[in-house]
Structures are given as C-alpha cells and as structure tokens.
Amino acid sequence: MIGVFLAGAAVGLGIHLLSQGLFPPRPTLADRVHRLLDATPQRREPEPERPRGLQARVERRLGGLLVGLFATAGADPRSRARQQDLRITGMRVESLMAEKAMLGLTGAAFPLVLAGGLSLGDLHPSLPLVLGGSAFLGAAGFILPDAILRQRARNRRKSFRYALSAFLDMVSISLAGGGLVQGSMQDAVAVGRGWAFDEFRRPLGATRTTGHPPWEDLGRLGDELGVPELEELAASLALAGAEGARVRQSLMAKAESLRQRRMTDAEGEANQASEKMVLPLVLLGLGFLLFLGYPALSRVLGGF
Secondary structure, X not given: OHHHHHHHHHHHHHHHHHHHHHOOOOOOHHHHHHXXXXXXXXXXXXXXXXXXXXXXXXXXXXXXXXXXXXXXOOOOOOOHHHHHHHHHHOOOHHHHHHHHHHHHHHHHHHHHHHXXXXXXXXXXXXXXHHHHHHHHHHHHHHHHHHHHHHHHHHHHHHHHHHHHHHHHHHHHHHHHOOOOHHHHHHHHHHHOOOHHHHHXXXXXXXXXXXXXXXXXXXXXXXXXXXXXXXXXXXXXXXHHHHHOOOHHHHHHHHHHHHHHHHHHHHHHHHHHHHHHOHHHHHHHHHHHHHHHXXXXXXXXXXXX
16 A cells, blocks of 8 residues: 555656646746846856766767767768757757657656556556556657757747847948948947857857858858848848848848747737637636536436
C-alpha cells in the first residue's frame, strides 16, 4: 500500500513539473508595466546561460557522441533550419542533442519505474502496456526539445523584427538630417540596446575593417538567423546603392511594412485568444444550466 501511495505521489509530482515546464505562468499586466517602468537605457536582455562544470562536460561528450552517430547514419542533425534556430537562441547542437537524449531516456524509464513501484503494492500492470508507454514517452521526450527550440526561435525572431523596425526608423531619421547610409546605421546601433542591436553591431562593425557595403553583412546576418525581412532589406539597399534609388524612401517603406506586419500578427494573436475562450465559455454555460435544471429534473424523475 505504501508503494502505491509513493508511486501516485511520484506521478502527480511529475505531471505537475511537466505542466510547469511546458506551460509556465504568464506574468500579469502589473508585472509587465513595472518591468517597463523600471527599465533603464543601459538594461539589456540577458543572454542564455552557458552550462558549466559537470553539465557542460556531459553535454559536450554525450551530445558530441550523438552528433557523430547521426552523421554516420546519414541523418545530419545540423540541418539548415535547425542551425538557424540554434544560432538565434544561442544554443549549441551538442547541448540540444544531449537534452534530447536525457529527456528520451527519462521518458522511457518512467513507466518502468512506475511499474516497479506498483508491483511493490501487489499491482502488476500488463507488460505490453508498460513497454508501449515507455516507447511513447521516450519518443515524446526525444522530440520535445526540438519543439521547444522552434518556439524559442520563433519568439526571438519576433523580438528581432521589433528591433529591426526601430532600427530602420532611427536610420531614416538620421538620413533625413543629411547623414550618409553607413554613418546613419552606425548612429542607430549606437543608440539601441538589447541583444538584437548587439547582432546589428557585429556586421556593421566589420564593415569598418573590410570596406564592404553594410547591407552585404546584414544580408548574411539575416541568412544566419533565419530572418527574411533582414535579407529583403539588404537586397533593397543593394539595389538602392547600385541604381541610385532613394535610400531613405526605401528604408521608410520597409519600416512601414514591418509595422503593418506587427499589427497583423497582434490582431491574429488576439483573434486566436478570443477563439480559445469559446469552449470554456460554452462549458461554463452548460454547467450553469445543469446546475439550475438538476433539482427540477431530479424532482420530476423522483415523482415517477
């Protein structure tokens, strides 16, 4: 009996931790407002922490082993889309593969441990059920880090687009004041703060030593991060520099298109949130009707 209680407590704790990891609590509006009010111009978004010590050694060895095994089998884990997601999130492919292996092994071992705990309480689940659950949870744990990586990369790209829109606005203002293209870009990245502007500084700083046009390095940065808007901006700037088109109008048009896309995305997210509330409201209404009608229905049925 004690084994059954312990197994139930372990299952409940595991479900709670998994739900907290997959669906973390969202900050309230008050927390967001206080965070904006307390922010200073020097504040930067924290970069992803690098693992150290034993964790770093395990990830390096286990992840490197898995990368080599997948490459030998012909399934290279360094695909183009995954490399872009890893680049924008600041994660290494060895860390990702090690996380996939650890979660896969944990998921596969969980039903076995649970079955062992139940067997202590004279409960013996069927072997096919245990093996099937182990295979399912192992596969789910192996796939879950990829989904989390894609979601993180999607959020980082959204934040990067916001910064790109602000960057283009500042460049347009500087060009309106009579500045040159490269000087206006340097002034804009000097004013901006955050990880996105740090990404802008790297290619723009390299142009001082290489002498290449800044839009070429920005195009390569957009290809590395998987941000097509930045590649389109580089192409439009290259066209403006080659054919004498108006650079300022081109930048302002691109900034306007980014703002329109942000508004469209915000409206789409708001509509999705509204649609998600339909089912809870319907269930709430059905429960209310059941609560009101149950006494009368029970009295009518009781009269027969």
